[in-house]
Amino acid sequence: MKRLVLKDLSKTYFDPYAGAHVTAVQEVSLEVKQGEFVSVVGPSGCGKTTLLNMIAGFIPASGGEILLDERAVDGPGPERGVVFQSFALFPWKTVLENVAFGPKIRGLSRTEREKIAREYLDLVGLANVAERYPNELSGGMQQRVGVVRALANNPDVLLMDEPFASVDAQTRMTLQEELTRIWQERRPTIIFITHDVGEAVFLANRVVVLSKGRILKEIEVTLPRPRAWDLLTEDAAFKALSGQVLQLVRSA
Amino acid sequence: MTPLLKAWSLYARWTARYPAVHSIVPFIPLVALWAVVAESNIFPRAFFPGPLEVVRSFGTLVYKGILPDYLEDSIVRLAVGTAAGVALGIPLGVLVGLSPRAHALLWPILLFFQAIGDIAWLPILLIWFGFSLTTMTFVIVYTVLFPVVLNTALGVRSVPLDLHRAALSLGASRTRVIWEVVLPGALPNIMTGLRNGLGYGWRALIAAEIIVGTSGIGFLMFDARRAGSVVEILLGMIVLGVLWYIVDSWVLAPIERATGERWGLVTR
Ligand SMILES: Nc1ncnc2c1ncn2[C@@H]1O[C@H](COP(=O)(O)OP(=O)(O)OP(=O)(O)O)[C@@H](O)[C@H]1O
Ligand SMILES: [Mg+2]
Numbered sequence: 001m002k003r004l005v006l007k008d009l010s011k012t013y014f015d016p017y018a019g020a021h022v023t024a025v026q027e028v029s030l031e032v033k034q035g036e037f038v039s040v041v042g043p044s045g046c047g048k049t050t051l052l053n054m055i056a057g058f059i060p061a062s063g064g065e066i067l068l069d070e071r072a073v074d075g076p077g078p079e080r081g082v083v084f085q086s087f088a089l090f091p092w093k094t095v096l097e098n099v100a101f102g103p104k105i106r107g108l109s110r111t112e113r114e115k116i117a118r119e120y121l122d123l124v125g126l127a128n129v130a131e132r133y134p135n136e137l138s139g140g141m142q143q144r145v146g147v148v149r150a151l152a153n154n155p156d157v158l159l160m161d162e163p164f165a166s167v168d169a170q171t172r173m174t175l176q177e178e179l180t181r182i183w184q185e186r187r188p189t190i191i192f193i194t195h196d197v198g199e200a201v202f203l204a205n206r207v208v209v210l211s212k213g214r215i216l217k218e219i220e221v222t223l224p225r226p227r228a229w230d231l232l233t234e235d236a237a238f239k240a241l242s243g244q245v246l247q248l249v250r251s252a
Numbered sequence: 253m254t255p256l257l258k259a260w261s262l263y264a265r266w267t268a269r270y271p272a273v274h275s276i277v278p279f280i281p282l283v284a285l286w287a288v289v290a291e292s293n294i295f296p297r298a299f300f301p302g303p304l305e306v307v308r309s310f311g312t313l314v315y316k317g318i319l320p321d322y323l324e325d326s327i328v329r330l331a332v333g334t335a336a337g338v339a340l341g342i343p344l345g346v347l348v349g350l351s352p353r354a355h356a357l358l359w360p361i362l363l364f365f366q367a368i369g370d371i372a373w374l375p376i377l378l379i380w381f382g383f384s385l386t387t388m389t390f391v392i393v394y395t396v397l398f399p400v401v402l403n404t405a406l407g408v409r410s411v412p413l414d415l416h417r418a419a420l421s422l423g424a425s426r427t428r429v430i431w432e433v434v435l436p437g438a439l440p441n442i443m444t445g446l447r448n449g450l451g452y453g454w455r456a457l458i459a460a461e462i463i464v465g466t467s468g469i470g471f472l473m474f475d476a477r478r479a480g481s482v483v484e485i486l487l488g489m490i491v492l493g494v495l496w497y498i499v500d501s502w503v504l505a506p507i508e509r510a511t512g513e514r515w516g517l518v519t520r
Contacts, residue, residue, distance in 0.1 A: 056417070056421060057420075057421075058417050075420075076417065076420035076421045077420075077421070077423070078421065078422055078423030080421060081421060081422075082417065082418065082421040084414050084417075084418060086412065086414045088412070088414035088415055088417070088418040089418075090415065090418075090419075090432070090433065090436070091437075091515040091516055091517055092436040092437070092439070092511070092515045092517075101419070101422050101424075101432075102422040102423055105422055105423040105424050105428065106423060133514060133515055133516065134516075135515060135516025136516075149418075149422070150421075150422075153422055153423065
């Protein structure tokens with residue numbers, strides 16, 4: 001089952017300082033199946049964020065189309081959940097209210113939405129900080145909230161743009177392991193943007209290498225799950241795959 | 253040394269128990285100095301009365317009911333003017349902050365009218381509306397409006413783009429985003445605008461009462477001048493200061509503590 005389909009997707013920016021057009025994404029075609037975990041990796045400036053922002057509906061495409069279950073995407077919508085690098089939690093809402101925000105918009109009663117929110121907070125071990133405000137949490141905790149806030153809204157696709165880039169290395173590994181665990185339990189469809197090759201391979205079923213706005217190569221990742229860093233760091237297959245992707249990214 | 257230490261520990265204990273003591277203590281030397289200068293009779297007593305005379309006149313004016321009446325008039329005028337200024341200013345600020353077109357259209361006009369100080373309107377207002385409540389209300393609303401509009405617009409623009417996007421991606425409509433994201437995000441700035449607006453509005457009110465008034469604290473002071481009562485003028489000035497302190501510490505500061513500071517949007 002094809003869930004998300006990108007057809008010849010392009011984006012051209014106008015740079016007013018240079019007075020010229022910049023092509024950030026060029027004729028990208030991609031199919032993502034229901035329940036798939038796809039990583040998009042590439043060097044800085046290759047158009048990863050632009051691609052994700054178009055799928056999220058934050059910016060219009062210059063050409064091509066985006067279809068979600070055969071329907072054209074137009075603007076942001078709750079069927080495409082987003083996890084931000086900046087976390088983007090609402091500072092004036094408690095952790096619980098943040099996670100309950102999507103259900104609240106859907107019109108669920110306070111009891112219903114708080115029940116859902118607590119369930120999801122439990123999933124990442126944050127039930128005990130439900131009443132706190134985001135600024136009272138560590139970066140790692142804040143991004144856990146960011147992830148479950150998106151999940152609690154039951155999106156068809158989860159879009160993540162370098163969500164773990166601004167936490168420390170140890171926390172990042174824990175978050176990656178938690179995300180693979182959640183993915184295995186609930187099978188959401190995920191598009192995960194990163195510039196970290198190891199992260200891309202560790203998480204995904206498929207790694208898409210992006211270069212200068214184009215897809216350079218798609219690589220299937222068949223590493224067994226559950227995945228844990230303790231097991232994979234020394235794993236030959238993981239190392240081979242990472243090496244292959246790294247070479248592609250560096251040649252990009 | 254020991255008595256000094258004892259006094260200090262007493263002070264520390266009292267301020268811990270009653271935080272208000274903190275704000276009263278700094279005034280003790282000031283009032284003492286005032287009393288000493290007044291008692292020394294360097295200046296004629298009628299020109300420079302001491303604290304005791306002011307307290308006595310406070311008593312008489314409260315007893316006669318003049319001070320409470322005037323105070324009420326001033327506060328009601330300020331409250332009505334501020335409420336109107338805020339009710340107009342916040343939506344206007346949101347509009348200017350969100351819409352580039354509205355910004356391009358309204359910003360120059362706002363800056364132009366902001367430059368015409370509130371009091372500068374009095375001559376023409378007096379011709380249009382006479383010595384009336386309309387004139388006074390206009391001046392206060394006018395004064396409160398600009399800081400609220402300008403700061404609200406600033407606050408609206410300071411809300412990170414990702415927060416808008418997050419809300420939209422969670423299904424919120426544009427209107428919903430205004431209530432759930434834009435207004436709370438702009439609240440610290442709106443409070444700054446309100447604080448400035450109230451401060452300016454308060455001053456404008458006193459000035460308007462002096463010129464236009466038939467009642468109010470400003471009028472009390474102006475009337476006292478006519479009667480040559482320095483005591484009442486001083487009393488009016490002290491009332492102004494105390495009242496501002498009360499508004500700040502009982503109304504504004506608690507709101508700020510419960511919102512922006514709590515959320516980590518404003519550093520303490
Ligand atoms: N708003 C914009 N206006 C003009 N050019 C832009 C704009 N946004 C991005 N670009 C350009 O488009 C290209 C792709 O940018 P994009 O942010 O998508 O890259 P990225 O892969 O996400 O990079 P990074 O890894 O650094 O986040 C870059 O050359 C960038 O300069
Ligand atoms: Mg990026």
